[in-house]
Amino acid sequence: MAIAKNMPILPVQAYTSQDWFEQEQQYIFSRTWQFAGFVEDLSDPGDYLTLQAGFNNILVLLDEKQQLRAFHNVCRHRGTQLLRASGKGKKFLTCPYHDWTYNLDGELTAVPERKTQFPDLDLKTLCLHKASVGIWRGIIFVHPEPDADSLTDWFSPVEPYLGPHQPEKLVEYVEGRARHEINANWKIIVENYIDGYHLAHLHSETLFMYDHRQQETGFVGNHFYFYEPLAKDYLKGIEDNSPLPLIDHVPKDKIGAYVPMLFPNLGLSETESSWSTFYVIPVAPDKSIVEIRTKVMPVSDWRYLMQEWKSWNYFRHRKWDKYGTGDADDPLASGDFMAEDIYVCEQQQRSFKSPYFSIGATAKDLEQSVYQYQRNVQSYVEQRMS
Ligand SMILES: [Fe+2]
Known part of the structure; x- marks a missing residue:
């Protein structure tokens, strides 16, 4: 079945047509937590x-x-x-x-x-x-259903793969709330979120703090889990290197980035210093909104300032800009991994209209999660349609 592994599971229309969009509204978003x-x-x-x-x-x-x-x-x-x-x-x-x-x-x-x-x-x-x-x-x-299956049962299988974070002990950094309007189908954004292959490439200058070669990923039911450890040089002086105060209840041997995608559209990002929700809202076949909320350690402003100051040593030699252009209008020079991701999501959505568009996947192992996610979406819809 080597060929099937490389074939896209969902057709282009799944990302562009109003019919698909409405089917997903009816059979996925009206019927999930x-x-x-x-x-x-x-x-x-x-x-x-x-x-x-x-x-x-x-x-x-x-x-x-x-x-x-x-x-x-x-x-x-x-x-x-x-x-x-x-x-x-x-x-x-x-x-x-x-x-x-x-x-x-x-x-x-x-x-x-x-x-x-x-x-x-x-x-x-x-x-x-x-x-x-x-x-x-x-x-x-x-x-939406009055007698929905238990929420605990829905999430308990994925719990062993999540971070040891206790969000209840953290406080929201309210100024850090972000809302992005993105010209791409919601699945493109989710697929980008779970794709570990691009991390070392697209984000070579923005996510260098993590060791992308040591990813541990998989699915439990429909939920995707992802873990990768910190990069060695970052971990070595983590108490000083972290730009935010470390989450004190995460044991040193469990430290790293836990980035699951809970089916169908809620990502978590659980790191050494923050805990975030990444909520993908479908608006139209080619339009989505992402809302991000972040929690951090409940310590004083002074501690935050001190930590930022200490971390300067680790980050000061970084250029942040993938091509070193310094162009303020270029998302690839922004030093912001979210801007880099939005850029590629919108580019893919545009390419769907090209008669020359096709998927030539080569990374069977690294992009398997994208294919599995597409299978999960497809079977979730099919099971409920029949
Ligand atoms: Fe990314």
Whole structure:
């Protein structure tokens, strides 16, 4: 089966056509656990957030008893979205269209003109539709189905391959939140995320702190796992070399980069000094958004300054710029590995339109993860279509 290994699993249309996109919305994103936020985003009753999960807009809130609840964010009257974005301290959920009002348990409590015009309307039959919600590693996940399979069962097989990080003990570096609009299909971004082959090449000047030859990768079910140790010279003086304070609960023999991609679209990046979520949101066949949130050690600003200062020695001789052009407008000269990745993702998306496009994979071992991911996407859709 050597030939099959090199053949692309998914056709070009999987990355360009509206039909494929809608199928994935229906059979993948409407039917998997989706990232909603961090536990600390909701702290008091009535705090809420909203998200899109496939065809479903979902709202997550803390009810009066501080319990997490998830509902489909559509009014039972005419389907208008009830709440927008996120917010604090809601006592009731009122639809902007006709002021139908629900309590935090999703029960319809008030319909204007009811007494005069619809005295027989039974409010109990018009509760908000429930969705499933759960917490794993300090992350809130939502599933559009009310009786979804257990979140714990979904992630437990991949847990042995994750970092020893305890995200609950870290704090979010809020200024470091990033949102990238990328002109590429969501799968291109995921495939780039799990592709270990390009790390030593595209990122030769930006990710030199890790030993890319020592990658350990694989799949557990649909989830992808990835680990690589720190580069020897970086590790040797890591206490000084790290630009951020080290995560103190990661034992020295476990230090490295753990970069899993949880099916279908949530990457984690668990390193010696930070813990990040990388959430890929499909917007259109050729458009996606990536939202990144990062947690770090809860220590003083002074410690951060000191650490940055100490790490200067290790980083000061680096040029960061792949071709040394110094061109400020060139993503390949940015010194930012995310800018480098966005560049190649958008280039691949553009190439799909060329009649000369084809995939000539040679790295059977290193690109196997990309093929396996495509197989997983395909079989997830097929199983649910049949
Ligand atoms: Fe990359």
